[in-house]
Amino acid sequence: MARVIVITSGKGGVGKTTTAAAMAMGLAQRGNRTVVIDFDVGLRNLDLIMGCERRVVYDFVNVINGEANLNQALIRDKRCDGLYVLPASQTRDKDALTVEGVGQVLEDLGKSHDYIVCDSPAGIEHGATMAMYFADDAVVVTNPEVSSVRDSDRMLGILSSKSRRAESNEEPIREHLLLTRYSPERVARGEMLSLEDVQEILSLNLLGVIPESQAVLNASNAGVPVILSSDSDAGQAYGDMVSRFLGEDVPMRFLEAGKKGLFSRIFGG
Amino acid sequence: MGLLDYFRNSGRNRGSASVAKERLQILVAHDRAARDRPSYLPKLQQEILAVIRKYVDVDMNAVSVNYEQEDSQEILELNIVLPDAAGRT
Numbered sequence: 619m620a621r622v623i624v625i626t627s628g629k630g631g632v633g634k635t636t637t638a639a640a641m642a643m644g645l646a647q648r649g650n651r652t653v654v655i656d657f658d659v660g661l662r663n664l665d666l667i668m669g670c671e672r673r674v675v676y677d678f679v680n681v682i683n684g685e686a687n688l689n690q691a692l693i694r695d696k697r698c699d700g701l702y703v704l705p706a707s708q709t710r711d712k713d714a715l716t717v718e719g720v721g722q723v724l725e726d727l728g729k730s731h732d733y734i735v736c737d738s739p740a741g742i743e744h745g746a747t748m749a750m751y752f753a754d755d756a757v758v759v760t761n762p763e764v765s766s767v768r769d770s771d772r773m774l775g776i777l778s779s780k781s782r783r784a785e786s787n788e789e790p791i792r793e794h795l796l797l798t799r800y801s802p803e804r805v806a807r808g809e810m811l812s813l814e815d816v817q818e819i820l821s822l823n824l825l826g827v828i829p830e831s832q833a834v835l836n837a838s839n840a841g842v843p844v845i846l847s848s849d850s851d852a853g854q855a856y857g858d859m860v861s862r863f864l865g866e867d868v869p870m871r872f873l874e875a876g877k878k879g880l881f882s883r884i885f886g887g
Numbered sequence: 888m889g890l891l892d893y894f895r896n897s898g899r900n901r902g903s904a905s906v907a908k909e910r911l912q913i914l915v916a917h918d919r920a921a922r923d924r925p926s927y928l929p930k931l932q933q934e935i936l937a938v939i940r941k942y943v944d945v946d947m948n949a950v951s952v953n954y955e956q957e958d959s960q961e962i963l964e965l966n967i968v969l970p971d972a973a974g975r976t
């Protein structure tokens with residue numbers, strides 16, 4: 619059976635889709651048979667970030683409704699063996715995702731994959747709860763900013779009560795913190811919550827810290843998961859995060875403000 | 888602003904981040920307390936009120952139910968304001 623990983627956050631625009639694409643690619647690069655599913659029905663964009671938007675024929679909802687089978691809907695990644703994308707529907711509404719339908723698709727995918735990465739929509743509504751219901755692991759994507767931290771904490775409450783594991787009294791979902799869009803310079807100036815601040819409040823297992831980076835924008839412009847930009851800070855940070863997820867002990871990087879001369883430090887250059 | 892002030896203000900604790908952290912700590916504690924509150928409280932309040940109404944004429948506002956969780960114990964506090972003798976049936 620595959621392990622089901624949900625990429626979640628309460629707040630929108632924090633980097634979930636960026637993370638889902640990077641993590642799925644990273645897992646597949648390391649030889650795991652991986653599929654990444656877009657749960658953002660109506661607002662799909664995982665296909666854009668993965669760069670397969672022009673190859674979408676059928677989607678998740680078509681499969682649930684029996685209008686297409688899984689093999690027809692899965693899009694094989696051309697850059698990495700063993701990686702597939704299941705796109706969301708652009709036109710349906712979120713209620714098209716039913717517990718039975720989603721459960722069946724995950725069960726079928728689980729037979730032939732090692733990891734299923736679920737890119738969740740923002741919020742605590744139906745689409746988001748469907749994405750997390752079957753999860754074994756949850757990556758809680760958080761920005762160092764008040765509303766994002768608060769919403770992440772709310773998500774933790776939902777993860778621990780409204781999931782299959784919670785309802786059947788199984789071992790709870792493994793929860794991980796991924797802090798993204800981190801700017802060590804702004805933290806050093808006292809303008810941004812630090813990693814320590816966020817950890818003190820959420821106290822979660824830290825999977826990684828992704829710096830605020832132009833490389834993310836470049837990657838999404840090109841339709842290439844940023845983890846493939848292996849010479850960029852964000853690409854490397856995502857690589858480290860995947861290694862940690864797989865149990866490797868990798869030190870945190872990109873936490874310190876860039877080394878600057880004394881002059882620019884004093885005058886804020 | 889003098890150079891000395893600049894150095895003072897640039898300390899980690901002076902920035903808006905420390906204010907954000909304090910606010911979050913309070914807010915998140917509050918959220919968590921609300922999340923863990925047992926969901927039977929509203930119903931409990933209604934039923935208690937119904938029982939009391941068999942004997943005295945009190946309205947909804949006369950009953951307050953408070954629930955508090957401390958490290959090792961949970962306290963359920965009921966506060967019922969009874970009307971004076973004229974209101975009793």
Ligand SMILES: Nc1ncnc2c1ncn2[C@@H]1O[C@H](COP(=O)(O)OP(=O)(O)O)[C@@H](O)[C@H]1O
Nearest residue numbers: 630631632633634635636799829830831834835
């Ligand atoms: N580490 C980062 N550095 C800079 N920009 C980022 C970073 N992570 C995400 N972004 C940008 O933030 C926006 C929202 O990201 P996205 O992954 O779509 O978030 P979500 O799926 O949570 O709504 C996008 O424009 C993306 O390019």
Ligand SMILES: [Mg+2]
Nearest residue numbers: 634635658738
């Ligand atoms: Mg998204």
